[in-house]
Amino acid sequence: MPHNDDTITLLYTSDMHGHWTRADGQSDGSLACAAQYAANIRNSHKHVWMIDNGDLLQGTPLASHVAQNEGECGAEMVGNLLRASGVDMAVPGNHDFDYGIPYLKGVIASSSCVWLAANVRHRSGKRLAESCHIAEFGARRIAFIGVTTRVPAWQYPDRLEGWEWHDEVLTVKAIVDHIRSNVDAIVVCYHGGVEREGAPDQENAALRMAREVEGIDVLLTGHQHDRFVRREGKTLMLQPGSHGTDIGEVTLTFLTGEDSKEMVSEGRITDITGQEESAEVVAEVLKVRDRAEAGLGKVLCLCDSRFQLHDWHDLTCSEHPIVEWMHRVQLKESRAQLSAVAYAGEKQLKLSSGQLTRGDIQRIFPYMDSLSVFEIKGAELLSALEVSASWYDDKSQEPHADWLKPQLLLYQFIMFEGVRYTIDLSRPIGSRLRACHYQGQAVWHADSFTIVMTDYLAGQASRYPMLRRMKRLYGIEEPLARLLESNAGSQCMLRIDYTSNWEIIGGNVDVDSLNEEEAQGGGL
Structure with a gap:
């Protein structure tokens, strides 16, 4: 024309x-x-x-x-x-x-x-x-x-x-x-x-x-x-x-x-x-x-080489040190019983010479979201864990098609801290949560906990509508990115030693050992 x-x-x-x-x-x-x-x-x-x-x-x-x-x-x-x-x-x-x-x-x-x-x-x-x-x-x-x-x-x-x-x-x-x-x-x-x-x-x-x-x-x-x-x-x-x-x-x-x-x-x-x-x-x-180079390049602390993120799949296959650190900061600042984190940063994170800089904090969490502490019922927590379990496509650890629309929804895939839970990929979506414990005791629908997360996850994570039913108890004014920066700046060496609180199992599982775990109070 x-x-x-x-x-x-x-x-x-x-x-x-x-x-x-x-x-x-x-x-x-x-x-x-x-x-x-x-x-x-x-x-x-x-x-x-x-x-x-x-x-x-x-x-x-x-x-x-x-x-x-x-x-x-x-x-x-x-x-x-x-x-x-x-x-x-x-x-x-x-x-x-x-x-x-x-x-x-x-x-x-x-x-x-x-x-x-x-x-x-x-x-x-x-x-x-x-x-x-x-x-x-x-x-x-x-x-x-x-x-x-x-x-x-x-x-x-x-x-x-x-x-x-x-x-x-x-x-x-x-x-x-x-x-x-x-x-x-x-x-x-x-x-x-x-x-x-x-x-x-x-x-x-x-x-x-x-x-x-x-x-x-x-x-x-x-x-x-x-x-x-x-x-x-x-x-x-x-x-x-x-x-x-x-x-x-x-x-x-x-x-x-x-x-x-x-x-x-x-x-x-x-x-x-x-x-x-x-x-x-x-x-x-x-x-x-x-003008910005000096500020962004400011070294906050040394850090463990495991902090590097080579591929975003590493975040969804097992707990990653970056996510564990975010949980710890949230729990320290809030004194809540549980923490919820979804990684929203760069899908590959390379750190220069084992150093964590101010610019790296923005690569890990590039938003200005603040935290709040909520009361979450056991029923809401278990439902939310089932949503996270639906991330996986059948018996693989690739994201299910529903998590790819309209884009990769990694920033809504919530990982929880404070409870131990097992996801069984041999089960159909909606019933994959095999076990969930808080301090050694099975989580039941009538239980109640305090949980810390960003206001975005609580209100706008479309995959988790049950979180909108939580009762907000109080907020933390300082944005999460600044809390992370402050925490890193207070340490000479940031080293995260931990044992993952969640695991994924597939079709080839030891059913007898899992049945024994359920008999002890962890089954759902």
């Missing part, structure tokens, strides 16, 4: 998670790749609009350092980065709120691009950013609406006090009803994903939005790190992966006939891992990195 006044090209990225250049993370893509790809498209297309759909500001040690240690200067650095990348419009993702409203506001103020956040506003009535922006491309008027998943409202209630996240669908519907007759097309930029058919989901609402709001031409989604192009009724929906490996492309072509006006929308996802990086973006990131 011709690229003239009647053709508009939208390019968009989502869930970059601090992968500003290839050197910043473990991805082969980056914001710099997307920026160069967009620059090339602009050379051959008349009307091009580039959008970042959220979660740009968090996810790598560099991004974390800038947010936590550079203050207003850090926000200006990110503003300069966005300017160099050629982004025309941005929507904040849930993790863009990790470092608080002042930092995000600073980034917005320092940026030359338009920011949209229609469903986020302070209870005083003040808005974080615009609700809707109408851009003119020749004679065409395209309306853009930006909304964000409501996760931050639940995840950081204290840190974001006074700020409210309103229902995304109702917010979009009100705006669409008001502007539909005055524009040629409506594009919704939604940092949220596609909910499961028929399942209640407060985190993702793309299907509900497409079905309940008449008049949305294009719905750009994110949050789930999925990669797809599909149609829901008359609405074109896309999601472009994560970490800068892909870019979403939408072409809006207006066909004007004698009796009617028609718009044709087409979408695709393009792999940009082989794309040359933008020299301008790389230059801006180098300025940031030069």
Whole structure:
């Protein structure tokens, strides 16, 4: 199709998670790749609009350092980065709120691009950013609406006090009803994903939005790190992966006939891992990195070589020293009886010369989640352990297909400390928990324990709905990443000696010995 006044090209990225250049993370893509790809498209297309759909500001040690240690200067650095990348419009993702409203506001103020956040506003009535922006491309008027998943409202209630996240669908519907007759097309930029058919989901609402709001031409989604192009009724929906490996492309072509006006929308996802990086973006990131190197490279302590993570499978086959250490820190800070941890860091972790640095802490846990202590019933604990046992595909230790949708859900695979438990892969999913003991006694449904975990796992781990029934007792204000850093900094040598409190057995098990264990009170 011709690229003239009647053709508009939208390019968009989502869930970059601090992968500003290839050197910043473990991805082969980056914001710099997307920026160069967009620059090339602009050379051959008349009307091009580039959008970042959220979660740009968090996810790598560099991004974390800038947010936590550079203050207003850090926000200006990110503003300069966005300017160099050629982004025309941005929507904040849930993790863009990790470092608080002042930092995000600073980034917005320092940026030359338009920011949209229609469903986020302070209870005083003040808005974080615009609700809707109408851009003119020749004679065409395209309306853009930006909304964000409501996760931050639940995840950081204290840190974001006074700020409210309103229902995304109702917010979009009100705006669409008001502007539909005055524009040629409506594009919704939604940092949220596609909910499961028929399942209640407060985190993702793309299907509900497409079905309940008449008049949305294009719905750009994110949050789930999925990669797809599909149609829901008359609405074109896309999601472009994560970490800068892909870019979403939408072409809006207006066909004007004698009796009617028609718009044709087409979408695709393009792999940009082989794309040359933008020299301008790389230059801006180098300025940031030069300031950050000393802080990120600060050695906190020496550590056991076993702390290195060679492959993420090592985390799910048996207890790993990194996970054991996280449990110990959580238990020390909370004095709870039990601990729950899901590893959300880099899938390979190499430590320099047996040293643990400040940057390594961000690679292990790159989020600003805080901890809370909850009361958990035995029934909820046993149900949660069965969910963890469902990770494994039949008699292998590979993840079951359900844990691969829409991506590898390693960050939701919970490992528990304080109880001893056995998972039997020879049993069907739902009845794999062979034994579970607390201090030598079998855990029963009526038992009650205190357990410490991040607020994310308690409220947003979609695989574990039973955790939402727990009673919250108290919170720990300091984020987990800072607790880990403080713990490491207090030791000369971090060495973790332990015996794993959980094991996996398969089809070839000594049934007589297991039956004996069950007879002693450990069977389920």
